[in-house]
Amino acid sequence: MSQSAMQEITCPQCGKKHECLVWDSINTMENPEMKAAVRNDEAFRYHCPDCGATAVLNYNFLYHQQEDKILIFVDADGSSYNDMAAMLGQKGNAFDGYVKRIVLSYNEFKEKLLILDAGLDDRIVEIIKSSVWANVEEHYKDKGIEEIYFATNEDGEHGFLFRKGGAMVASMEFDIALYKAIKDAALPRIDFLSQKDLIINRAWAVEMVNKLG
Ligand SMILES: [Zn+2]
Known part of the structure; x- marks a missing residue:
């Protein structure tokens, strides 16, 4: 299931606060447009309506490319590793037969996608x-x-x-x-x-x- 929420972001350039759409979980079968958006960074890009600055936000999320049985958890701040490891390590659920990965940075996530896409x-x-x-x-x-x-x-x-x-x-x-x-x-x-x-x-x-x- 895809899950997203509005979160208040402080613009790194002008310091003003704005709401930005943040994803906890992305399912590319439910939201096929997200497949391209995570690859070109638009999914995580903050655009400041005041000063026009853009920034890629780093936060934890679960990426589920269901059609290819791929599950990648991005633990960008290292806070959820144990919980996710326990969840992904379970047998006998909907994710049997999946490629399951935890990556510790956004760069590692992008690299995994490039490897999988290749x-x-x-x-x-x-x-x-x-x-x-x-x-x-x-x-x-x-x-x-x-x-x-x-x-x-x-x-x-x-x-x-x-x-x-x-x-x-x-x-x-x-x-x-x-x-x-x-x-x-x-x-x-x-x-x-x-x-x-x-x-x-x-x-x-x-x-x-x-x-x-
Ligand atoms: Zn700004």
Whole structure:
């Protein structure tokens, strides 16, 4: 079920207060227009009617792409992890067979959507990204890379973006042959070992690579 409410927002530019529509829960089957709106940020963008400033709001919400059996909880402030983990971890409810994820930031949410839209398994993408991180830390530590995100460009090509101070400083092509090789070699074991895992990120990938041996 989609759920939204009006909430008072203080404009970050002019300081005036206005009501803004905030979503607790988004179901793309009920609100198909939200599928595009979460991808282009309009769902979370505040437009100030006084000064015209816009800002993307960060708040907790549940994203339910029901037609594809995908459930992602965005725990932007870290306040709801335990509750959501308990809910998503339950068996024998309407969400059996779903891809269930908890992400800890809005950027991670956007990255998950890009990976899912590309038809890729986020677990394998994170495993590849963890090896990219290892390479960066071994050979390019002086570059001060802070974030690496999966991304898709306007031509539909996938890659990793390297960011520092919030800006992109480098990129690399996504190695689809490597992706397929890992998938063919390890997917059943990854499935078996990660059945209950909700947070699929770099730390998860490092642990999984160790388990896979
Ligand atoms: Zn304003």
